[in-house]
Amino acid sequence: MRITDIRATTVAVPLEAPLRHANGGHWGRFVRTIVEVDTDEGLVGLGELRGAGAVTEDALKALTAYLVGHDPFDLEAMRFKLLNPTAALYGNRTSLHSALEFACIDLMGKYLDVPASQLFGGRVRDRVAFGSYLFFRYSDEAGRGEVRTPEQLVDQAAELKRQHGFSSHKLKGGVFHPDYERSCYEALAEAFPDDGLRYDPNAVLSVEESIRFGRAIEHLRNDYFEDPTWGMNGMRRVRENVRIPMATNTVVVNFEQLAANVLDPAVDVILLDTTFWGGIRPCIKAAGVCETFQLSVAMHSSGELGIQLATMLHLGAVLPALPFAVDTHYHHLLDDVVVGGKLRYEDGSIAVPTGPGLGVELDRDRMEKYADYFREVGNYTYDRDPRRPGWFPLVPNERWADPS
Numbered sequence: 001m002r003i004t005d006i007r008a009t010t011v012a013v014p015l016e017a018p019l020r021h022a023n024g025g026h027w028g029r030f031v032r033t034i035v036e037v038d039t040d041e042g043l044v045g046l047g048e049l050r051g052a053g054a055v056t057e058d059a060l061k062a063l064t065a066y067l068v069g070h071d072p073f074d075l076e077a078m079r080f081k082l083l084n085p086t087a088a089l090y091g092n093r094t095s096l097h098s099a100l101e102f103a104c105i106d107l108m109g110k111y112l113d114v115p116a117s118q119l120f121g122g123r124v125r126d127r128v129a130f131g132s133y134l135f136f137r138y139s140d141e142a143g144r145g146e147v148r149t150p151e152q153l154v155d156q157a158a159e160l161k162r163q164h165g166f167s168s169h170k171l172k173g174g175v176f177h178p179d180y181e182r183s184c185y186e187a188l189a190e191a192f193p194d195d196g197l198r199y200d201p202n203a204v205l206s207v208e209e210s211i212r213f214g215r216a217i218e219h220l221r222n223d224y225f226e227d228p229t230w231g232m233n234g235m236r237r238v239r240e241n242v243r244i245p246m247a248t249n250t251v252v253v254n255f256e257q258l259a260a261n262v263l264d265p266a267v268d269v270i271l272l273d274t275t276f277w278g279g280i281r282p283c284i285k286a287a288g289v290c291e292t293f294q295l296s297v298a299m300h301s302s303g304e305l306g307i308q309l310a311t312m313l314h315l316g317a318v319l320p321a322l323p324f325a326v327d328t329h330y331h332h333l334l335d336d337v338v339v340g341g342k343l344r345y346e347d348g349s350i351a352v353p354t355g356p357g358l359g360v361e362l363d364r365d366r367m368e369k370y371a372d373y374f375r376e377v378g379n380y381t382y383d384r385d386p387r388r389p390g391w392f393p394l395v396p397n398e399r400w401a402d403p404s
Helices: 054-064 075-082 084-089 094-112 116-120 151-163 178-191 207-217 232-241 253-261 281-293 306-318 366-375
Strands: 003-014 019-021 025-026 031-037 044-051 127-129 130-138 168-172 196-200 222-226 246-248 269-272 295-300 349-352
Touching: 003 207, 003 366, 019 168, 025 168, 031 054, 031 094, 031 253, 031 366, 044 094, 044 306, 054 094, 075 084, 075 094, 094 116, 094 306, 116 281, 116 306, 127 207, 127 306, 130 151, 130 281, 151 178, 168 178, 178 196, 178 207, 178 222, 207 222, 232 246, 232 253, 269 281, 281 306, 295 306, 306 349
Parallel strands: 130 168, 168 196, 196 222, 222 246, 246 269, 269 295
Antiparallel strands: 003 031, 019 025, 019 130, 031 044, 127 349
């Protein structure tokens, strides 16, 4: 089996409401690029990455010359072709490689007629647990969906728990003053005393503010304290002063950083991401290192649609130790581009696909619909808030939004 072509289509899929975070917001949609890798066997492999329209599509097409004639089973050779030191120095291709690795793994499974998880030693679980990913939200164009107050936040979590069965809740913070967000977090703890909690202000608190916040919530049922401040040394200082496990998807996202964290610990829980780490296989390798040194792993969400979500499910299926529910924005989406629409939650979990490869198929009508929608609304800037003109994030943040 040989690769004959790479095709890329950028889509925008609507969200229930615009999501706010410490660095800006998601403007009522997620923009993703769907990747299709064609082969001489007639099989098509699927991949996905965060989209940027023509820029991402052109970057993927530029890699076609590297991969035409390449055997999708030769993943190590592809890794060295695309992620060699020169490529890393002059243009980071990690996310591009991730999407192509997804597609090659999809092709391998389809060719052998086995699920992707069977390529990695077989599954140890058939379902992967997820948590409710809670955001402060603007209302949609019809004036619905706002989440700004503690009461609205608890209502959002309660509705998601009713719909999907979540028993762990993560608050994406860094939007309002830490004291206000702590009152929101404490309201969640009071409303769901038996559920796990996580707080993630996107690394915009100072070390001192992080310590103050962390000590104030130590008595709650915290899964972990995620990226309260920036940098390995900042995280280490917080870890030394707060009795909650520290988690990150910002300062340990490659093997060099993982080694540094093993030698001088700053983080207890590594949030794997099949895009940030360069694919499913690097995440499995990283999880093996973490298991060796007794670090815990969980999973970060990149705002995925069903194709990347399938990579997370297959990853979660083969990791022996996955003590925490996985993050995903998926429940905020109104639709998906895979056949059958959105994958279904049951009791807070999603079944690992059993079909060959990634186990999901592209719905071309849906893809074209949301490709048209992307052409209509365009991309958005992650680190800007369209309803706060002139605002930009600071690290550490001193320009909190007004919750009133």
